[in-house]
Amino acid sequence: MRITKLSQTSPERFSVVFEDGTEVKTTLAVVTDMFLHSDLVLDGEQYERLLSASALSLCKARALRAVNARPLSRRELVTKLTEKGETPENAEYCADWLCEMGLINDRLYAETVVRHYSSK
Numbered sequence: 001m002r003i004t005k006l007s008q009t010s011p012e013r014f015s016v017v018f019e020d021g022t023e024v025k026t027t028l029a030v031v032t033d034m035f036l037h038s039d040l041v042l043d044g045e046q047y048e049r050l051l052s053a054s055a056l057s058l059c060k061a062r063a064l065r066a067v068n069a070r071p072l073s074r075r076e077l078v079t080k081l082t083e084k085g086e087t088p089e090n091a092e093y094c095a096d097w098l099c100e101m102g103l104i105n106d107r108l109y110a111e112t113v114v115r116h117y118s119s120k
Helices: 028-033 044-069 074-083 088-100 106-118
Strands: 003-010 013-018 023-027
Touching: 013 028, 023 028, 023 044, 028 044, 044 074, 044 088, 074 088
Parallel strands: none
Antiparallel strands: 003 013, 013 023
16 A cells, blocks of 8 residues: 555644554554555555554553543553453553553552542
């Protein structure tokens, strides 16, 4: 499949349009990692890799926005992501990723909840 148009929709987001009219939303990270540009021809395997990488990258961005908005437990994040349409696999991966980075910590979250309700 040939890319006919690659346009930036926001600072970190891109839209990739193919010759058959298919549009894939993706992120700057995927565009740079896969060296995407107009007139690039992707075979079936590369196209599937683009879809998979785009879905995961967009899920990571959504997960980061969610934990930035308010503290969440790991389970709350997974539930929130799947309710928003992310695949369970991507939601679990993103939750694990944020736990590894220390942005989600269920023990600290539980302590915060206990302090909050005990002060009422």
